[in-house]
Structure formats: structure tokens, C-alpha cells
Amino acid sequence: MTTINNTSKATALRTHTCGELNASHAGQTVTLSGWLDSKRNHGGVLFINLRDLYGITQVVADPGGPAFKTAEEAKSEYALRVTGKVRQRPGANANKHMPTGEIELEALEIQVLNASLPLPFDLGEHAGVSEETRLKYRFLDLRRPRMAKNLVLRSRLSRIIRDYLYDLDFNEVETPMLTRSTPEGARDFVVPSRNNPGEFYALPQSPQQFKQVLMMSGMDRYFQLARNFRDEELRSDRQPEHTQVDLEMSFVDEQDIARVVEGMMKAVFASLGDEVSGPFPEMEFSDVMLKYGSDKPDLRYSLEIKDCSDLFKTSEFKVFSGALADGGVVRAIRGEGAAVFSRGDMDKLTELVKRLGAKGLVWLRFKDGKWESPTLKFISEAEQAALKERLGVKDGDAVFLAADKAAVAAPCLGALRNELIARLKPAAIKKWAFLWVRHFPLLEKDAESGNWTFTHNPFTAPLPEEAHKLDTDPGNIRSAQYDLVLNGVELGSGSVRNHSRAMQEKIFALMGYDKEQVQKRFGMIVNAMDFGAPPHGGIGMGYDRLIGLICGTESIRDVIAFPKTTSGACLMSDAPSTIDAKQLKELHLKIEN
């Protein structure tokens, strides 16, 4: 019988882990269990690197020794149990790169706990393996130290987040997974109800409505590390299920929520040894679109878009003056050192902005004190000088200009900004660049229906001082909606919510829902508003994205234990799959081809 003793991880099959022995253990007889990571023969003596989650210990089996035969038979990834004597390595043989490098284990007995077939791929970090193979053999892929470290970090940071919120008296409340389908937003995954033929549950896209109801229940401060589901066309950074750090607070304004989130981020990054200082910078949505051409700019880099409309009002260059006359803008961005871009490079950048709706891209290189550009002749010398001053152009730079409606110019220059960062690799001014983007428009026109629709969330409140425009100018209302951006990634999105039924119904009415439809689709939440619903607000933050950023992974699949492929398949368990005809019948369903 074993107990959780001195080294908390001693069990029936080991006295220590493979990561903890050092010179102080010399002379002790210990038992380790783990996997054969590598083996080498050095003058007849066998050296086995035994690996577990916690580290690697070198095991030595001498020829003629009691464990030699098994050591000889054992192959890569065999699960072994080794009893042996810890001995200090002679100074010259100590391995300073290994935490256990001071010692080795002289094997007295090796037991094969389980053999292994030859591996389908090498577990070395740099082995080139297709992602398909990695996902099929995920149980092996996760043995790679980098992958294991990602999962351990994911677990450890969730503890830090929970502790931080518990200490602020948040309660974690589990909201249902079998919920009601609402046709808004992305597509729901649905679950047929056997007990209610023809009816379906929906898996939640977020706990949004339930967490608001919790505020109306007086729960005051809620959080949850919640699983969310969206049946979308998958992209490399999307999964059908993802985890959200979800929180909601009563009796708060935007700033209260921001301070809570900033404290959480500080706690997370402090645990990684990185200091993150707050309050985080805040920008109005309209300003951020002007300055960075994106609502999730990567502020590790200082590149800024400058409005140059005033310089070209009376320009002879019709591309500029025409756009301005049409109510458009002329905006520009400077690429430091971009004068090295070839004509081919410039063509590619032009293609990029054209894909985003621009008619073209005006560019000018500034080299050896001279401008060069195919369109230089249309731009007067005074305009050139003003442009140079406005953008702070130095020798070796290039300038890129977009002349268009603001709604086109902004994303084009935003994409160009990202491309300039990728190509020019400017020095980052900080490691972690947080930004609050605030006051998104409450409503925008839905392209299909022509109705007003929410930009983020149908429950977001208008800024109180702008709510009066609901009757007169609904497209021009700033909302209490904010996004948290980190290094160019939208990490979270939240708002202060409507708590008045009248206000909520007015917004739904603009979106084309009459009272009956509101009752049918959102009855739970509007009914709860009738009974003293408190002012409240919150945020949902993508946990996979956060961990992905911290781990520096290319894909969030590297921070999820068992992810799906882009077609929604689990290659290891072979899900989804067909089900029995009997089960289909019980569900009153038939498959149609």
C-alpha cells in the first residue's frame, strides 16, 4: 500500500518522478516509472533516458548486471519501471543541461510495464510530420515535451484566472449545454430531443443569456470557463468547440469591467514572469479604424496611418481630389525602409488592397533625397513636401496612399500595415500590447435584409447619452461595447448590457422583431428584465487564443488536447460517425441525401 507521501507523486509503481533526483539522493535506492526516450550503447554499457512528464533520468545498465537483459530488449517508448541506486556522476560526466544531470540511476531491476510497437513518427521536436498523422496519433504527439508543456500551461493559467476571480468574490456557475436554439449569430449545433420528437436543443454559442439571467437572479459576480460551440466553416484558428473565460458583473460600468480584466491579465502574465502594466490603453472604435485601419491592431509596432485629406483637397491628381469630392478620404502609411521594395513587391501590395475593395494603391519611394513613383508626375512638389512632413519620411522609406470612402480606405491600409510589419519586421516596442477598443457602433445595416442589426451582441446597451438617437439616427449611436486586443488578436469582447425591457425591445424593433418575435426568441431574458433587473455587464475572452498567443503557436490546435480538423473530424476517435438505425428511429429522424 502506498500513500501520498514526501514527494506527493510517489505511487505503488514509483518512489520518485523522472524529474526530481539530484546529488542529495545519491546512495538511495529508488524506483522510477516512465518511457524509454532514448538508448545508447557506450562500450557495452547501456544508457537509457527514462522520461515522464516531469523530466528525464539517465539509467545505466552494466553488462552482466541484473537489469542488462531487459535493458537490451527494451525499445523506444516502452513503459518501464526501473529500480536502482542513485549515484552521483563524476564531475566531468555531469550534464548541466539536464535538471537531473548530476546523477544517474544504476539499474538493479527493470520491468517492462508495456511494450511499444515501432512509432509511426519520431517524437523529436523537429521531426517533420504531417498534422494529419499527428492528429491520428494524438496520444503520441502529446508525448512531445512542447505539446505536454502547452497543456500543463493551459491548466496552470486556468488556476491563476480562477483564483484571481474567486478572490474578487466571483462565483463560477455552470450554465446549461442543452439550450434553446436562437437563429441569431453563427450557426448552432443542435441536439435532437428523443422525449420531444421534432424538437432540438442547441449547444450554446456562449453563455450570454444565462449569465445575464444570473445577474437578474442577484448572483452579482459570475464567471465560467465555458465551452462554446459554433457550426462554422472552420479556419485554422477556429474549432467547433472552444473555451471562453466568461464573466459578468452587476452594478458596474465599462471601467469596472476593464479593471477586473486588466487585473486578470496582470496575474496571468506575472505568473509567466512578464510584467503587464495597466490600465491598458483605450481607443474609440472610430479612432482606431482611422489610425490603424483595423479594430484589432497589433500595437507591438508603432506604424500609424495618417489622414492626408487636407493636403489633397485641391490636388490636380484626380484619384485624390475625386475621392475627396465624393466624400472620401486620402490616408497614408509610411513603410520605414520600404524603398527597397521592388516593382513586383509594389504590385503584390496593390493586389492586396484591391482584394479588399480599393481601386488601386498609390505608392512613392524616397531614395537618395528623391521621390520615385509611377504617379509622381500627378503630385505637385508642394504636395510631396507636405506628405513628407506629415509622415516624417526619411531616406529609404516608402509611402502608401489610399483614396477612397473611409470604410474602404481603412481596412485596406490596415491590411497594408500588417503586411508592412510582416515584410519589414520593425522592432517591437513591447512584448505584450494590450488595447481596449471601445464604443463600437450599436447598429449597422444588414447587407441582406436591409434591417438594422447589432454589430457584436443584441444585448449591448447604447451609451446613455446617445440612446436618444434610437429614434432619429440609429446608425450613429455609439455603444458600450468594447473589445480587448492583444498583439493584434481579438482576445475578448464585452459590453454593458441593456437592463431595461423597454430599451431592449426598442433595439429589437429596429432590428425588425415585433414583440411577439422577441418573446418567442428572447423570452427568457426580456421576461427577467421585468423584475428589477440590475445594470450589468461583462466580457467573454477566448481562452484557446490567449493560451495560443502565450505558447507562441501557429494554430490553436496546439493548445487543445484533442482538436478537430478543419472539416470537423477527430482523426483519433473517428468522430463524427454514423449511428444505428434504431437510434435514428428513436429520435424520429430520417437522413435525406
Place this chain on the structure above:
Amino acid sequence: MTTINNTSKATALRTHTCGELNASHAGQTVTLSGWLDSKRNHGGVLFINLRDLYGITQVVADPGGPAFKTAEEAKSEYALRVTGKVRQRPGANANKHMPTGEIELEALEIQVLNASLPLPFDLGEHAGVSEETRLKYRFLDLRRPRMAKNLVLRSRLSRIIRDYLYDLDFNEVETPMLTRSTPEGARDFVVPSRNNPGEFYALPQSPQQFKQVLMMSGMDRYFQLARNFRDEELRSDRQPEHTQVDLEMSFVDEQDIARVVEGMMKAVFASLGDEVSGPFPEMEFSDVMLKYGSDKPDLRYSLEIKDCSDLFKTSEFKVFSGALADGGVVRAIRGEGAAVFSRGDMDKLTELVKRLGAKGLVWLRFKDGKWESPTLKFISEAEQAALKERLGVKDGDAVFLAADKAAVAAPCLGALRNELIARLKPAAIKKWAFLWVRHFPLLEKDAESGNWTFTHNPFTAPLPEEAHKLDTDPGNIRSAQYDLVLNGVELGSGSVRNHSRAMQEKIFALMGYDKEQVQKRFGMIVNAMDFGAPPHGGIGMGYDRLIGLICGTESIRDVIAFPKTTSGACLMSDAPSTIDAKQLKELHLKIEN
């Protein structure tokens, strides 16, 4: 702008909560936000009890004062924001039953944050309200302090469990919700895959296979507070989704896992001020069935079933000697003070055991030094005396005997034991009675197919010393399967698992699966066994049940924020519901009536 300051819960709308003011705050001007819990008029002065999650503060509005008019208008459950001056109540007026009873708040301004319609039911704890109404208005039901306390406790204990496991270096890993359907066990909820027409995901009944794969991935110690799903006929203690404290460890035996779980329970109950001492008692499954007639006996009570077969081998009472001759048993239980049971009571107890398959129930009352029973004449005086001695019968007791196959006698007497506890209300010998029931049979005959089937979990390992019986006597193999029982409730179930593919396939073969079927249904886990899978084991524990026991609730619905009815409906959100024809078409599904 507000910050998280001295009282971590100050926000834009309050400086303090309704639970924290005391005499030390006297003289301060503060702002509270909360709900109008009650209001009374005392000689023209209005007293409002303002409630939030943290407590109640008495607000006083003097006639003619600045807040009087709003105080007069405010009704039950209005959300109010009150700014006022804290004043100490004169000694005689202090309310010792209220944490804030030393003070009251002299209202300077009351703002109605939101009005409330008249409530559909009173929020008082003792108001008789149907559960249907409570569930429809769950947002109001959760405002009752008892319900709010349950959810807060649920959150707080999850923190204690997680902290305990983190401190033992467990990592929480999120396993998928969209998994592969396996036809074993209970019925799966399924999720049609739009991208793979005709195919379905299943919601997990438990993370069993994924957590075992994590051990095979080298994750060493895994846990998760996991949501599980079962499409069952619902009973009062079942929900379609429930939460499980799920854990798995590598390189362990049964005792390692038991010690971890015991430590967790000690931490949980210590946080409630209850000391729970371990190791917990352990009993073999066969012993517990003999002694208590149930694999989840309530050991708060000392009643024991006694085998009396030896006393009646040669009895003239054919009910006894006949059952024994047929290979059956005669077992008895003593009801202390049960001699008061009427003939009608005895008939009801007889009905109870008949429903469980017994032919009848033999009972004897012992009153004033004499036995009385309709069957007394068949039992010799020597047998009467021996019975009295065996059971320790005292005046006023009754004795109940079952003579049948052990498989019938055991559950009948187990049910009788529970009924005796319910009727006789014996003194509990402890508040929290934990029990490990160990070594369940590995296999039993499936009534329908006649095949061997697992008793708990197809991945459970046989006890190593009994594995050889797989070839010769599969029905008689004890397994490394254990249940944790608390106060008569099965709290958790776990086992040491098979880690050898050969052993796992042998067990599946006994269950009637050939290699191809095993590969199709359990491919993920048996494939992983091929690559050095380590010995491992774990347990899953019902979190709703644990919290239900601790909160002393009748139903686990009282510890779940938004539960379903027994027909699987959410009365508040009206789930499940029909979905659009368009969505059905996208899923390639048709509803059949």
C-alpha cells in the same frame, strides 16, 4: 471612473455591498445597490430592507427627507441605488440577528435602477410554490437566499477541489464535447454533423476514453470538472447533463487513488467545519452485499444483516430448509424497537420485498419476553433462541428473515434495512459515513444477449491474481473496480484500467466483440495501448450529488442553476424547440412522425 478598491466589490454604482456595513462605518456617506426585500411604515418613517447577494441593510427614509418620495413609490424587488449616511442604531434597536444590525442607512438619495412587476410568488423560504413555477421563473427562485447559497457553495467547493488536485500536480485538461458515439452503456445524445451528412457526434457520457488516452500520452495526472450527458428516462436525481469530478493517474494501484480521493473529501468537509477521517472503511463487494444487502449502504446507521443459514439447515420450516437445500441462504435483520409495527406495517414490508422478487418475508416480534409471529409455530424453540442470540434481540425488537437465493435475499434485506431506518429513525453514528466498496465482479451475464458484459466499465482490469480465470471462470473474477459511497449515495465509481491490449481484447472477446468490432468501436483506446500505455486508474465522482448531500437538498435540481424538468425541458428558456426548415435541410435531416 471606479476601480477595484478597498472593498474589492465597490463599483460605479456602489461603494459597499449590503452585507458589510457595521458600527465602524458610522458617519460615512456610502452608496448601496440592491433589491427591495421588504418595506414597512413605522409611524410615517419608511424602513426598507435592501438586499444583495452579500446581505441586507436597513435603509431609513424620513418623511420630508430627500429620498422619501422614491422610497414610497418603490415596491418589492425594485432594483434601487441608495446613497445615505451610516448611523449606528441605538443599543435597543440593534438587530443581533443581522450582520449589519448595528447600523442603518439614512437615505439621502434613492434612485430606481429598475422597477419590478408584482412577483408571481413570494420569495420567502417557506412559501409553497410548485416546482414548475419555480423553474419557469428561475431568475426569481435563485434570489431566495437558500438557492443563492447553494450556488455559492457549489462554486466555493469546486475551488477547494481544484486547489487540492493542483497541489498534487494534477492538470485539468478539457476533453472534447463533440465525440464519437459508442453504443455501450446509456443512450447518447447525438449532434448531426452538417459537414458530414448522415454522421453524428455524440455528447460524452464521461471523458473515460479521453482521460485514459491522456495517461497513454504521458499526462501523468489528469482531472476535470467535466460535463456529462445521458439521454435517459429522467428521475428526480437525474439530469440530462451533470457534472463529474473526473480524475485519472498513471503508475498507480487502487490504494493510491483512494488516498487522493480521501484527501479531497477531507479538504472539502474541512472547509465546511466537518472533520472527516481516513482512510475510509473498505469492504469487499461480496461482504457489503451480505452485510447490508446493497452496494451503497448508508453506514450512518449500524443495522447489519446476519447470515443465519447455519441455524436452519435442518429446520422443519420448509421455507428455510428448502431454500437452503436449493443453494439459497437464510439471512435476518433486527429492527430495534420494531415490535411496535402493526400487522398492517408488516404487510407493507412484505409487499416491499415481494416487489424485489422475494417469495415472502418471515417476521417475528419479541415483546415482553415472548416471540410472536404467524410463522412462530414452524420455528423450534432452539432455533428461536439461536436467532435471538445471533441478532442480539432485545425486548421490543422485531426480526425479519429472508430465505432465498443470495442474489434475491440480499437486495430484499437491503431495501428492508433502508425502510427500517426510515421508519425507526435510529440515531446516526456519524454525520458523514464514507465507504469504499471494492472488487466488484468484472463480468456478469447480460440478461438479453446471454453474453458476458461489464458490471461498471468495459475498461476495468481484473485483479491480477484472478485474471487467469478469464479462460475458465469469467463470472467469478473480482475486478479492480471500486465505488465511493457517502451516506447511502454512490458518490463515485472508478477502477484500475486495463493497459494491455491483449487483456482488453480478451475481455471484449468475452463480451462478444471480435477484433474488427473492437477496432471499430474502441479503436482509439486499443490503438493507444500498442505504444507503451502505462498502468493507470482513476475515478469519476458526481459533483451534483456531492453538493446535494452537503446542501441537504431533496433534489439535485436545487444545486444546479438551470436544471431541466423530468421530461428534459427548460421551462425558463423553453428548450428544446423546433428549428428552421432551412437548418434541417442543411443537416440533411427530415423529421418522421
